[in-house]
Amino acid sequence: AQSVAQPEDQVNVAEGNPLTVKCTYSVSGNPYLFWYVQYPNRGLQFLLKYITGDNLVKGSYGFEAEFNKSQTSFHLKKPSALVSDSALYFCAVRDMGPNGNKLVFGAGTILRVKS
Amino acid sequence: KAGVTQTPRYLIKTRGQQVTLSCSPISGHRSVSWYQQTPGQGLQFLFEYFSETQRNKGNFPGRFSGRQFSNSRSEMNVSTLELGDSALYLCASSLAGTPSGNTIYFGEGSWLTVV
Helix, strand or coil: EEEEECCCCCCEEECCCCCEEECCCCCCCCCEEEEEEEECCCCEEEEEECCCCEEEEHHHHHHHHEEEEECCEEEEEEEEEECCHCEEEEEEEEECEEEEEEEEECCCEEEECCC | CCEEEEEEEEEEEEEEECCEEEEEECCCEEEEEEEEEEECCCCEEEEEEECCCEEEEEECCEEEEEEEECCCCCEEEEECCCHCCCEEHHHHHEECCCCCCCCCCECCCCEEEEE
């Protein structure tokens, strides 16, 4: 079965500093990987995805993620954090079964950016 | 264009009652899936519908059911509500039902509280 792990419950970073939110995956076959962000009392907003091609994926709001096949990782990054980036971040992998597909999510990482 | 729309946003039900949640996918999207989010279990897949057919189902009891209409709108129903059903229910839609790299977009969710 496909799975993802987010090893950090919370990441704290100062505004203006680079941020990294970690994600590792376990899949059979080629992974389809996603990052979503959730603000308080809101749904999930899509940030970016890796399907194939360039290992560095650029997404919304200045976020990017690096796919590393040898380390089975898909870490989310941003060069300069903003206080408004504070939210709950989810990594997900698409589990493509014979009868359809679904997303399998990590437990989530709370990002706190302090001014 | 409009995103995934879910109604109602908030509702309170009593144990033993049933509830129906509604979801309108992004225009042109034919795949609709449902997820449950709780603090303890995180984000869990409920089911996926494509062309009015349930194609995939998560590990939830039969009290949880859903359907999709010819216009791709979907409803999910929970019967005989239990306190543990209190959660954020998220609807998501994507272009294609077959496994693909298409992005899955989420709605704002329906907050269900069972008392």
